[in-house]
Structure formats: C-alpha cells, structure tokens
Amino acid sequence: MFFHIVLERNMQLHPRHFGRNLRENLVSKLMKDVEGTCSGRHGFVVAITGIENIGKGLIRDGTGFVTFPVKYQCVVFRPFKGEILEAVVTMVNKMGFFAEAGPVQIFVSNHLIPDDMEFQSGDMPNYTTSDGSVKIQKDSEVRLKIIGTRVDATEIFCIGTIKDDFLGVINDPATA
Amino acid sequence: MSVEPFNKLVKLAARAFYDDITTKGDNQPKTGRSDNRGIAVVVLDALTRRQWVREEDLAKDLKLHSKQLRRTLRFFEEEKLITRDHRRETAKGAKIFSAAVAATADGQHPTKEGEEKIKLHTHSYCCLDYAQIYDVVRYRMHRMKKKLKDELDEKNTVQEYICPNCAKRYTALDALRLISMDDEYFHCESCNGELVAESDKLAAQEGGDGDDNARKRRREKLRDMLDKLEVQLKPLVEQLTRVKDLPVPEFGTLQAWEARASAAARSNGDSSGNDPSRSSQGLGGTPMPFLGDTKVEVAFSGVEGKGEGIKSEAESTSLKVLPPWMIKQGMNLTKEQRGEIKQEAKMDGSSVAVEFSDDKKSTESDDKKNLQDEYVKAYYAALLKKQQELEEAAKKQQELSNTSLFDGLSGTSSGRQVGMKSKRDEDEGDDVEWEEAPVAGNSNENYKVDLNVEADATAEAEAEVEDDDDVDWEEG
Numbered sequence: 116m117f118f119h120i121v122l123e124r125n126m127q128l129h130p131r132h133f134g135r136n137l138r139e140n141l142v143s144k145l146m147k148d149v150e151g152t153c154s155g156r157h158g159f160v161v162a163i164t165g166i167e168n169i170g171k172g173l174i175r176d177g178t179g180f181v182t183f184p185v186k187y188q189c190v191v192f193r194p195f196k197g198e199i200l201e202a203v204v205t206m207v208n209k210m211g212f213f214a215e216a217g218p219v220q221i222f223v224s225n226h227l228i229p230d231d232m233e234f235q236s237g238d239m240p241n242y243t244t245s246d247g248s249v250k251i252q253k254d255s256e257v258r259l260k261i262i263g264t265r266v267d268a269t270e271i272f273c274i275g276t277i278k279d280d281f282l283g284v285i286n287d288p289a290t291a
Numbered sequence: 292m293s294v295e296p297f298n299k300l301v302k303l304a305a306r307a308f309y310d311d312i313t314t315k316g317d318n319q320p321k322t323g324r325s326d327n328r329g330i331a332v333v334v335l336d337a338l339t340r341r342q343w344v345r346e347e348d349l350a351k352d353l354k355l356h357s358k359q360l361r362r363t364l365r366f367f368e369e370e371k372l373i374t375r376d377h378r379r380e381t382a383k384g385a386k387i388f389s390a391a392v393a394a395t396a397d398g399q400h401p402t403k404e405g406e407e408k409i410k411l412h413t414h415s416y417c418c419l420d421y422a423q424i425y426d427v428v429r430y431r432m433h434r435m436k437k438k439l440k441d442e443l444d445e446k447n448t449v450q451e452y453i454c455p456n457c458a459k460r461y462t463a464l465d466a467l468r469l470i471s472m473d474d475e476y477f478h479c480e481s482c483n484g485e486l487v488a489e490s491d492k493l494a495a496q497e498g499g500d501g502d503d504n505a506r507k508r509r510r511e512k513l514r515d516m517l518d519k520l521e522v523q524l525k526p527l528v529e530q531l532t533r534v535k536d537l538p539v540p541e542f543g544t545l546q547a548w549e550a551r552a553s554a555a556a557r558s559n560g561d562s563s564g565n566d567p568s569r570s571s572q573g574l575g576g577t578p579m580p581f582l583g584d585t586k587v588e589v590a591f592s593g594v595e596g597k598g599e600g601i602k603s604e605a606e607s608t609s610l611k612v613l614p615p616w617m618i619k620q621g622m623n624l625t626k627e628q629r630g631e632i633k634q635e636a637k638m639d640g641s642s643v644a645v646e647f648s649d650d651k652k653s654t655e656s657d658d659k660k661n662l663q664d665e666y667v668k669a670y671y672a673a674l675l676k677k678q679q680e681l682e683e684a685a686k687k688q689q690e691l692s693n694t695s696l697f698d699g700l701s702g703t704s705s706g707r708q709v710g711m712k713s714k715r716d717e718d719e720g721d722d723v724e725w726e727e728a729p730v731a732g733n734s735n736e737n738y739k740v741d742l743n744v745e746a747d748a749t750a751e752a753e754a755e756v757e758d759d760d761d762v763d764w765e766e767g
C-alpha cells in the first residue's frame with residue numbers, strides 16, 4: 116500500500132556546499148540519501164514530493180559539517196499481509212518462485228501454487244498446468260496475495276500465495 | 292412472534308458447543324464433585340423458559356449456588372448469548388419487578404413510600420438475546436468450516452523447512468537467505484544441507500522423510516473432520532435455516548420489558564386512571580423512561596390522536612398549496628395556499644402536545660391532577676366536536692371557493708382554527724404568529740387556555756366560547 120507521509124531527517128552538509136545554493140544542495144542530497152531506502156517502520160521511500168521545513172543548522176565541532184533537521188513529504192510503499200499485489204517473476208526453482216513488486220521481493224512456495232501446476236526443470240524452469248495453457252516462468256507477471264511479511268529495520272520480505280480465486284498469471288511474456 | 296424455533300436453536304447450540312464447558316478455573320482439580328460440565332446446557336435451557344429473570348431467582352430455581360450461576364452467566368455474556376443488566380434498587384424496586392413478572396391483574400401495588408428503609412442492593416438480571424445468538428451460532432459455524440477448509444487447502448500457511456542433517460528449522464520468510472546459486476534447492480545456513488519442506492501441522496509430527504505421505508494423511512484427517520462436522524451439526528444448520536426468516540423475539544432492555552409487562556398487567560386489571568404510587572416514585576429512584584406510558588397519556592393521546600387525524604384531513608382538503616401557475620391576480624389566498632407558510636405552525640402544535648403530556652407526567656399526581664385530567668378530557672372532546680363541525684363547514688366553503696366569489700376567509704379561518712389549537716396546547720398565550728395571519732381573522736378574540744391553571748373552569752363554559760367563535764366564523 117502507498118502512503119504519502121511526512122518524515123524527518125538530520126542532514127549533514129559539507130561546508131563546500133554552503134553558499135546561495137545551500138538549499139538546493141541540501142534537497143538533492145536528501146533525495147540521493149533517502150529515495151529507494153527502506154525502513155521497517157514506514158516501508159520503502161519511493162519519492163520525495165516536497166520539503167516541509169528546514170530547521171536551523173548546527174555546526175559540528177572539529178569537522179565544520181553542519182547538521183540540518185529537514186522535514187520532507189514523501190510517498191512510501193509498505194506491503195501488508197492480505198494485500199493483493201501484481202509482481203514480476205524473477206526466479207523459479209523447485210521450492211517455488213520469487214517475484215518483485217517494485218522494491219519488494221516476494222517468495223511463493225510450491226505448496227501455495229495451485230496443485231495442478233507442476234514444476235518443470237530445464238533452461239527455463241517453470242510451473243505449468245498439465246494442458247500447458249498456463250505457465251509461470253521468469254518474467255511472467257502474476258497477481259498474488261501476501262500472506263506474511265518479515266520486517267527488519269532496513270528490509271521487508273514477503274511471502275505470497277497464488278492459490279486463491281483470481282490469483283495467478285496475468286500476463287505471459289511468451290505469448291505477449 | 293414465536294419463541295419456540297429460537298428456543299430449539301438455543302438448545303441445539305447449547306448441546307453442540309457448550310456441553311463440556313466447565314466454569315471452574317483450569318488450576319482447580321477436577322474432582323468428581325467440582326466437575327460441573329453440563330451446567331451450561333442446564334442454564335441455557337432454563338433461560339429458554341424465561342424472559343428477563345433475576346439471577347438470584349434463577350439460582351434458586353435451579354438449586355445452584357448463585358456464585359456458580361453467575362460464573363456461568365458471565366461466560367455466556369462473553370459468548371454473547373445473553374444480555375445482563377445490573378442495577379441498584381430498593382426492596383421495593385425488586386417488588387415491582389416481581390409484579391411485572393407475575394403480570395398479575397391488579398392490587399399488589401408496591402407499598403407506600405417511606406414505609407421501608409431505603410436500602411439499595413445490586414441485583415442482576417439476565418435474558419437470552421435471540422438475535423445475537425442467531426448471529427453468533429452462524430458465525431461460529433462459518434469459522435469452524437473456514438478453518439478446516441483453509442487448513443485443507445493449505446491456504447495462508449507459512450511453509451516450514453527443516454534441515455535433515457542438523458534439524459535446524461526455517462520458514463518461507465527466510466527464503467531469500469537460503470537460495471543457492473548452484474541448484475534449485477534451499478540450503479541450510481549452518482551445514483549447507485539440502486532443506487526439505489515440512490508439511491504437517493495438524494497431523495502427528497513426522498520425520499523429514501515421506502512428507503508426501505504425511506501430507507496425504509493429514510489431508511485425509513482434515514477431510515474426515517469436515518465431514519463429521521457437516522453430519523453432526525446438521526440439525527443445528529437446519530434449525531438455523533428454519534429460523535432464518537422468522538421475526539426474532541425481542542424482549543428489549545430490562546426497563547422496557549418491565550414497563551411493558553406492568554402496563555399489560557394494569558390494562559388487564561384496574562383501569563382507574565393513573566396509579567400515584569407508581570408514576571411518582573419511579574423504581575426506587577431509578578429513572579424509568581418507559582413509565583411514561585401512564586394512563587394519563589393513553590387517554591390523552593386517544594383524544595388527541597383523533598383530533599390530529601381530523602386536523603390533518605382538514606389541512607389536506609382546505610390548505611392545499613397551489614402551484615404558482617395556478618395563482619392568478621385577484622385570487623384571494625392564504626399564505627398557506629401560496630405555499631409561503633411552512634409546516635412550522637402545525638409541527639409546533641404537535642410537538643407542544645407531546646411536551647405538554649410530559650409536563651403532565653412530571654407534575655405530582657394527586658387529586659388535582661385527576662381533576663385536571665377529567666377537565667382535559669371533557670375539554671378536548673368539546674374541542675374535537677367543534678373542530679369537526681368547523682371542518683365540515685370548511686370543506687363546504689372550499690367547494691364553493693372554486694367559484695370566483697370566494698373571498699378567502701373560509702380557508703383562513705379554518706387555518707386559524709388549527710393554529711389556535713396548537714396555541715392552546717402551548718399553555719402560554721404566545722400567539723404572535725397567528726395574530727399576524729395575513730387575512731385579518733374576523734374573530735379578534737384570542738383564547739388563552741392554561742390547562743394547569745383553569746382546573747376550575749368547566750368544559751361547558753369553554754364550549755360556549757367555542758360557539759362564539761363558530762358564530763363569528765359563520766358571519767365571515
């Protein structure tokens with residue numbers, strides 16, 4: 116799920132950035148530092164959409180670095196248990212398959228793949244129905260439901276299922 | 292409203308789900324004597340034969356210790372099968388309850404106030420909540436089936452993996468760390484052994500090998516359980532469908548139920564006005580909103596209701612709002628007919644009437660009140676009669692008014708009549724609105740009737756005044 120929230124961060128700026136472009140430098144550094152990171156609490160920071168407020172800088176003794184408290188608005192992506200996502204398959208093996216939905220990695224174990232799909236090994240390992248009409252392989256697009264998340268301080272990992280109504284392959288690269 | 296099918300539902304549910312419930316704590320030893328399994332069924336059965344019941348009485352009837360009963364009832368309250376009510380009341384309040392229960396004809400009214408010491412005890416009452424029971428049972432069935440089905444489909448279960456070498460366990464959430472680039476298996480982090488999926492949660496734990504077998508056995512077991520569930524709960528399911536479209540028996544809150552029961556008792560027996568001991572004291576001081584259904588109001592609203600019916604009829608005939616395209620110059624219409632006056636005045640009248648009856652209730656009931664009641668009845672009877680006459684005439688006039696001869700007075704005066712009524716109800720001659728009626732009414736008198744004060748006035752005198760009014764109106 117996506118959220119638009121306000122976060123705060125203390126930015127350390129090197130003295131060489133001081134000058135009339137200080138603010139721009141600060142913002143571009145913030146984007147570089149923050150976008151694409153993940154916190155277990157808020158999820159993945161997708162994009163910074165605005166700066167709310169930049170506080171007074173504090174000069175560090177000895178280094179000359181200045182710390183600015185910056186409040187910024189950003190879009191975050193946080194997966195939840197029970198959420199339905201569309202994801203791209205990245206790897207298929209005997210134990211199941213891995214898929215990605217943006218920054219999130221999801222593992223679907225083989226017992227959460229419909230029973231009529233069998234694992235086929237080879238160059239292009241895949242799960243296929245007996246009549247061959249549906250095939251899950253690398254780069255397939257699947258709709259899945261998240262049934263569990265592991266949230267660490269800097270990482271979120273999910274496990275999902277496609278064993279439910281309306282879940283499974285939504286776009287097969289072989290036929291597309 | 293038949294309770295029987297619902298009672299059967301309760302009994303079936305009791306036997307299906309609460310048969311082996313014991314209300315003893317788990318830490319207590321379950322000796323033969325303290326084992327009270329089955330008590331839940333007994334209590335529920337007893338409740339199907341009652342409505343609201345005081346818990347002490349129930350305990351006495353069932354020959355149970357009240358503590359034990361209370362524990363069971365608390366359990367049922369948590370299970371949402373019953374509603375309970377606790378209140379502090381005097382012995383007298385308890386008696387009122389008893390009276391309500393007995394629903395006796397009359398007599399047996401609580402003793403006069405001040406006779407007993409005011410001593411408050413907390414009494415608890417309980418009652419089956421059939422509507423909720425229906426929902427609870429259905430939900431329970433749904434959950435049971437869903438759990439087994441999900442388990443059967445292995446939905447939403449996090450796959451576990453086990454290392455056959457060092458018996459270290461992993462879950463699917465660790466998958467990212469376990470994949471190896473060399474082959475398509477997961478590998479143990481500590482010994483690099485090949486992990487195998489572990490697939491039994493409900494069935495007996497098996498070793499790493501033969502997991503297909505274990506899975507099959509487990510599925511069989513689950514399917515077996517599901518079948519058994521279907522068969523054994525079939526009577527309950529059938530009863531649920533039978534009950535589905537029936538109106539659910541509702542006893543309301545304790546107060547509502549009590550008020551209804553005692554009202555029924557009174558209408559069976561004595562019909563002599565209001566009972567002072569009842570309306571003035573409440574239930575040992577507890578607020579009893581439903582005692583509002585006293586005799587006074589019933590008699591009152593009978594007259595009032597009839598009057599209102601006629602009133603609205605008159606309004607619909609004589610005070611239709613004409614659409615703008617029908618209004619031409621030269622037509623002499625009331626504001627109401629032009630649709631300029633809102634319903635306020637009429638609304639006012641009715642709402643005030645309610646207020647008035649409330650006032651009535653709150654006043655200390657005594658002889659004076661009875662006198663007033665008599666007066667009010669007579670007064671309204673006279674008024675009603677008068678109004679009927681007026682409206683008859685108004686209707687006639689209205690028919691005439693289709694011709695251009697109509698000068699609008701009839702419509703106004705009947706409209707005014709309605710307004711006057713509301714004014715009377717109001718008790719305070721705040722008549723500004725109606726004095727400002729657009730067409731100056733031919734009757735300039737303004738009748739103020741204060742019902743609380745004019746207890747001595749006679750209905751006849753009032754009727755005479757009405758006659759005057761009538762005459763005036765006919766002149767117009």
Ligand SMILES: [Zn+2]
Nearest residue numbers: 454457479482
């Ligand atoms: Zn190992």
